[in-house]
Amino acid sequence: MVCLPVLTMVFHRDRWHLQTDMSEKFSLHSRLAADTFLVDDWPLCRVLLMNDSRFPWLILVPRQNGLRDFDEIAAGDKPTFFAEIDRASRALRAETSAEKLNVAALGNMVPQLHVHVVARFAADAAWPAPVWGVGEAIPYSTLQVDALIVALRDAAKL
């Protein structure tokens, strides 16, 4: 495969942006797309909110195709990758007063590399167990999710 730099126009947050793309178009796994809302695109990662109102739960997906494991991020992208995990943690903590944060890259079911950052509380539906596979998700209402996404974007501002 030959990769050439491509300039593309991307509509995001109410305006068009010129974006340099060194690879093919980024493709989000259909399961992640179905289970989440778009919060933002940060320099490296797409930021998603899991549609489960029981847990304030962000998912970071590096916008590069073909990544699977946590250590496959290119050396040059690692500082950004980890800074964005921290940024998601800070946003969740600021917005939800999380008692604990869970950070995890599992990917047993969805092979595309993605990092869960979940705000946890001693009174939440899964505590102290991990959140995966616990009961059924309770989707957000449109009002709820719109407000939460705005609040998380604000809390995540650098």
Added chain:
Amino acid sequence: MVCLPVLTMVFHRDRWHLQTDMSEKFSLHSRLAADTFLVDDWPLCRVLLMNDSRFPWLILVPRQNGLRDFDEIAAGDKPTFFAEIDRASRALRAETSAEKLNVAALGNMVPQLHVHVVARFAADAAWPAPVWGVGEAIPYSTLQVDALIVALRDAAKL
């Protein structure tokens, strides 16, 4: 609290080492100590092997007291922290031919910051679910664990 550099002698891997310690003596949580074997001390983290032969499973614990969440590592220590997570991943992959690696900092039960790095296989006892809370651990035999620790130390050499 006033922190002064303290030089201490530490016996590790058959000899004494002089160690600079900027804080009080590192203390490993009793639950982690009870559930694991010592593999090594890397520059930042203590490296432990979970005593569950169903899953090749390393746990990294930064040797600093008082850390809880993944984003609490000091900025200056972050490159080492992430390099050691990658190093654990490489060692497990080299030694076990892992099909997938799970990387997670949960800490809901044990508050001391620790990072799980688990080699996963489509035929393992929990797949595709996460490993936490699945069935009962099957402890290693002494022979098994001694060989695995030697092999993981070798595979983790830089």
